[in-house]
Amino acid sequence: MTEIAAAVAPPAIVGRSAWGNAWARLKRNRAAMFSLYYLALVAFISVFGPWVVPHEYTTIYGDYVRMPPSLSAYPKPDMIQGALGDAIKRMRADIKEWHQEGNRVVVTVTSTKPIDDRNIRYLDRSDAFDDTRIENKSPDGLEVTMSSAVKQQYFFFGTDNTGRDLLSRTLMAGRISLAIGLLAGVVAGVIGVVYGATAGFAGGRVDEVMMRIVDVLYSLPFIFFVIMLVVFFGRNFVLMFLAVGAVLWLDMARIVRGQALSIRRQEYVQAAEAMGVGQRGILLRHVIPNLLGPVVIYMTLLVPQVIILESFLSFLGLGVQEPMTSWGVLISVGAKNIGYANWLLLFPAFFLVSTLFALNFVGDGLRDALDPKDR
Amino acid sequence: MASETILSVKDLRVRFQTLDGTVEAVKGINVKVGAGETVAVVGESGSGKSQTMMAAMNLLSSNGEASGEVDYRGRNLLAMSKSDLNKVRGRKISMIFQEPMTSLDPLYTIGNQLMEPIRRHRGLNAKAAREEALKLLRLVHIPDPERRMKSYPHEMSGGQRQRVMIAMALANDPDILIADEPTTALDVTIQAQILMLLAELQRKLGMAIVFITHDLGIVRRFADRVYVMRQGEVVEEGEAEALFANPRHAYTKMLLAAEPTGTKAPPPANSPVLLEGRNVEVVFRIGGGFLGGEPLILRAVDRISIRLKRNQTIGIVGESGSGKSTLGRALLRLLPSDGVIRFGDRDISEADRQAMRPLRRELQLVFQDPFGSLSPRMTVGQVITEGLLVHEPSLTGKQRDQRAVEALREVGLDPNARNRYPHEFSGGQRQRIAIARAMILKPKVVVLDEPTSALDRSVQKQIVELLRKLQADHELSYLFISHDLAVVRAMADYIIVMKQGKIVEEGPTQEIFDNPREAYTRTLMNAAIDSTRFRVSA
Numbered sequence: 001m002t003e004i005a006a007a008v009a010p011p012a013i014v015g016r017s018a019w020g021n022a023w024a025r026l027k028r029n030r031a032a033m034f035s036l037y038y039l040a041l042v043a044f045i046s047v048f049g050p051w052v053v054p055h056e057y058t059t060i061y062g063d064y065v066r067m068p069p070s071l072s073a074y075p076k077p078d079m080i081q082g083a084l085g086d087a088i089k090r091m092r093a094d095i096k097e098w099h100q101e102g103n104r105v106v107v108t109v110t111s112t113k114p115i116d117d118r119n120i121r122y123l124d125r126s127d128a129f130d131d132t133r134i135e136n137k138s139p140d141g142l143e144v145t146m147s148s149a150v151k152q153q154y155f156f157f158g159t160d161n162t163g164r165d166l167l168s169r170t171l172m173a174g175r176i177s178l179a180i181g182l183l184a185g186v187v188a189g190v191i192g193v194v195y196g197a198t199a200g201f202a203g204g205r206v207d208e209v210m211m212r213i214v215d216v217l218y219s220l221p222f223i224f225f226v227i228m229l230v231v232f233f234g235r236n237f238v239l240m241f242l243a244v245g246a247v248l249w250l251d252m253a254r255i256v257r258g259q260a261l262s263i264r265r266q267e268y269v270q271a272a273e274a275m276g277v278g279q280r281g282i283l284l285r286h287v288i289p290n291l292l293g294p295v296v297i298y299m300t301l302l303v304p305q306v307i308i309l310e311s312f313l314s315f316l317g318l319g320v321q322e323p324m325t326s327w328g329v330l331i332s333v334g335a336k337n338i339g340y341a342n343w344l345l346l347f348p349a350f351f352l353v354s355t356l357f358a359l360n361f362v363g364d365g366l367r368d369a370l371d372p373k374d375r
Numbered sequence: 376m377a378s379e380t381i382l383s384v385k386d387l388r389v390r391f392q393t394l395d396g397t398v399e400a401v402k403g404i405n406v407k408v409g410a411g412e413t414v415a416v417v418g419e420s421g422s423g424k425s426q427t428m429m430a431a432m433n434l435l436s437s438n439g440e441a442s443g444e445v446d447y448r449g450r451n452l453l454a455m456s457k458s459d460l461n462k463v464r465g466r467k468i469s470m471i472f473q474e475p476m477t478s479l480d481p482l483y484t485i486g487n488q489l490m491e492p493i494r495r496h497r498g499l500n501a502k503a504a505r506e507e508a509l510k511l512l513r514l515v516h517i518p519d520p521e522r523r524m525k526s527y528p529h530e531m532s533g534g535q536r537q538r539v540m541i542a543m544a545l546a547n548d549p550d551i552l553i554a555d556e557p558t559t560a561l562d563v564t565i566q567a568q569i570l571m572l573l574a575e576l577q578r579k580l581g582m583a584i585v586f587i588t589h590d591l592g593i594v595r596r597f598a599d600r601v602y603v604m605r606q607g608e609v610v611e612e613g614e615a616e617a618l619f620a621n622p623r624h625a626y627t628k629m630l631l632a633a634e635p636t637g638t639k640a641p642p643p644a645n646s647p648v649l650l651e652g653r654n655v656e657v658v659f660r661i662g663g664g665f666l667g668g669e670p671l672i673l674r675a676v677d678r679i680s681i682r683l684k685r686n687q688t689i690g691i692v693g694e695s696g697s698g699k700s701t702l703g704r705a706l707l708r709l710l711p712s713d714g715v716i717r718f719g720d721r722d723i724s725e726a727d728r729q730a731m732r733p734l735r736r737e738l739q740l741v742f743q744d745p746f747g748s749l750s751p752r753m754t755v756g757q758v759i760t761e762g763l764l765v766h767e768p769s770l771t772g773k774q775r776d777q778r779a780v781e782a783l784r785e786v787g788l789d790p791n792a793r794n795r796y797p798h799e800f801s802g803g804q805r806q807r808i809a810i811a812r813a814m815i816l817k818p819k820v821v822v823l824d825e826p827t828s829a830l831d832r833s834v835q836k837q838i839v840e841l842l843r844k845l846q847a848d849h850e851l852s853y854l855f856i857s858h859d860l861a862v863v864r865a866m867a868d869y870i871i872v873m874k875q876g877k878i879v880e881e882g883p884t885q886e887i888f889d890n891p892r893e894a895y896t897r898t899l900m901n902a903a904i905d906s907t908r909f910r911v912s913a
Contacts, residue, residue: 019752021798266747267742267744267747267748268747268748268749268750270709270740270742270748271740271742271748271749271809271812272761273709274707274709274735274738274739274740275735275736275739275761275762275765275812275816276731276732276733276734276735276736276762276765276766277761277762277764277765278732278765281761281764281765285750285753285757285761286750289750289752289753290750290751290752
């Protein structure tokens with residue numbers, strides 16, 4: 001037996017890195033893992049959903065203004081008569097009789113003047129009907145029988161004030177909010193990490209001056225800053241990233257600077273110095289890898305902050321412009337219609353709140369997972 | 376000693392849920408404590424000695440669970456409700472911990488922290504509690520107790536803080552005092568004082584003491600009965616004197632023999648001076664500056680001269696704050712200093728970072744804390760070979776790997792270790808890695824800054840032997856900084872005793888040990904090596 005065991009080469013030992021450990025700990029945290037999957041799902045449907053859902057987020061359905069959400073198709077049976085009446089009125093004719101055959105509607109209209117064939121376009125123009133044909137025409141042309149297919153439209157989340165599908169708008173808004181959150185988060189993260197690491201690593205007077213600049217920027221009111229930008233440069237999507245990112249890097253810079261200061265005093269950095277490793281090597285091999293933990297954690301908390309700020313700006317009307325939309329814009333509209341169309345608030349608010357919750361859970365989980373004391 | 380048994384631990388098991396599955400830290404042990412008795416639980420780190428008592432007090436961390444029985448005067452502590460347990464915990468059984476720096480709340484005065492448990496447990500009014508607190512401070516020999524009542528923890532020294540902790544533990548007349556390594560974080564001279572105090576208090580108050588420690592020296596001088604633990608099991612138990620005189624289990628024998636032995640012969644008289652410092656002075660300015668007014672000037676190293684020859688080991692001894700580590704770093708030009716420092720025939724007193732870089736490979740440093748000195752995000756291979764990136768940039772990755780394998784073999788580690796991360800190793804293994812990192816550059820001078828202080832005795836001995844072997848193989852010169860005289864005696868051929876930045880005494884090891892001239896040196900020696908008992912057995 002021993003010969004056999006000796007003959008088999010021992011497998012190469014691969015150590016479990018600090019990151020591997022953190023990942024294993026994170027996997028045990030159910031709330032964080034669920035949140036992670038949920039975020040992936042929200043991101044997926046926000047990115048690909050708008051191509052799949054039946055309506056464009058810009059299409060206006062004039063006949064379906066403020067329709068409540070429903071799983072069955074519009075028009076509802078009791079709405080057909082109304083829609084038919086509206087369309088026939090535009091033809092300047094009167095309904096003599098109508099009935100439904102399968103999914104087609106057969107209507108007989110009369111008028112005091114002969115009815116032109118082209119009038120059937122009024123029926124097609126309605127959001128409820130499609131594929132209108134003339135079945136029968138009286139010899140004097142005063143009475144026409146037409147048949148038209150009932151267009152099946154699904155509005156799972158209902159429609160908004162101008163008759164746009166809320167589902168596609170919510171998903172589109174998700175794209176914008178997540179993109180702003182991610183990009184502004186990255187902008188703030190990069191500026192903050194570079195600035196903070198420089199200050200902490202240089203130390204002394206350089207650190208002092210750099211951190212006083214941060215203090216000065218802290219004292220500027222954020223809203224004032226954004227309004228100034230909007231006034232000077234107009235409303236602009238890119239500007240939003242810049243404004244939000246330019247304000248939120250301050251916290252990141254402080255956190256990173258504190259970490260860098262403490263890492264600089266760690267014995268392994270002193271050991272590297274004693275070995276003659278240069279500033280660059282210390283920064284690249286020692287300071288930055290050991291900074292990443294807190295940075296990753298703070299990023300997950302920064303992203304929700306950015307999303308909330310964007311929502312707040314959009315709520316004030318300083319954010320993205322119609323017809324483009326974001327969760328903040330949708331919630332702002334929904335809040336105005338809360339009395340008679342509460343779904344306009346409920347759906348976007350659900351998405352925003354659940355995403356923020358998930359991000360916070362992930363951040364919390366990461367903080368626990370990366371804390372080396374929790375062994 | 377045939378006294379009534381007041382605490383008995385029966386078949387106690389402690390398990391922890393970890394990433395690698397369930398770990399059994401304590402595997403069914405039995406311990407008995409009689410009234411007024413001193414029981415020592417001895418073992419190296421990881422033997423489960425602390426967890427035993429933590430489990431008894433229901434203080435395990437959240438991933439741990441305990442089973443078995445812990446009977447205190449006939450009641451099972453493990454089965455008690457939290458509120459019942461609180462009537463025993465802190466009142467009848469109290470604890471003192473290793474770290475007096477962090478066990479006191481920095482925001483409250485000593486008086487406040489002492490009075491609070493007295494008022495809560497005994498329902499005394501403020502005035503009576505104050506009297507009681509004063510009495511306790513006098514009991515633990517805090518000088519000027521009235522003034523100290525109003526002090527904050529940071530105004531007191533480590534030893535005084537440990538005295539306050541003991542006073543707090545005694546506040547409610549406990550039956551049993553559990554002391555978990557109460558002197559490990561203190562200087563040797565202070566250690567002796569604290570142990571003396573504990574022995575005296577026990578005589579006065581007649582409580583039982585459970586002493587958890589890794590230091591057999593303390594046990595020998597202090598305990599009535601001893602339990603030796605290893606890997607969660609009690610391997611040997613018995614009366615202290617009998618156990619020391621006649622250890623039965625191999626592990627106990629090994630522990631007793633773990634004191635580093637041997638001495639080092641001085642280098643030949645004609646061996647060249649490698650590193651020399653003349654009137655080296657390091658001054659720290661604290662505070663001051665633009666609006667801070669006059670800065671506080673601290674002379675950490677005060678005009679010290681030192682000559683380190685090839686193949687010599689100079690031991691630098693002193694208590695914490697004596698400036699011994701600062702001196703070591705100043706000599707390697709890692710700290711700005713005044714005075715002249717020469718390496719070989721070069722004057723490096725004015726050398727800057729750039730000028731020092733090529734010399735760094737010959738002047739290496741090994742740190743005290745093997746946990747802090749290895750970057751947690753690099754593999755062992757990367758840690759060891761980092762110096763090669765700087766000093767031999769022409770090596771290919773494969774050659775570096777080969778050198779790492781050699782270096783690990785040389786310090787007695789499996790070369791496979793290079794693909795793993797530092798946190799997967801024990802303290803002694805990590806110290807070996809740190810030594811490998813210094814040795815891979817083939818240095819001439821190595822400054823060893825307390826390289827064995829954070830390690831268990833038996834591991835200390837191995838590290839000392841490794842260092843001696845490396846010295847013999849490569850003709851190294853060591854500057855060995857330590858507060859542990861037993862290790863210094865085994866390592867160094869010349870000793871410098873430092874106090875408050877100055878040299879108190881220096882000379883060949885044998886001379887200093889045989890015939891210390893200064894009172895301070897004698898105090899240090901008595902505290903470390905004396906083996907008289909503090910306590911007369913009842």
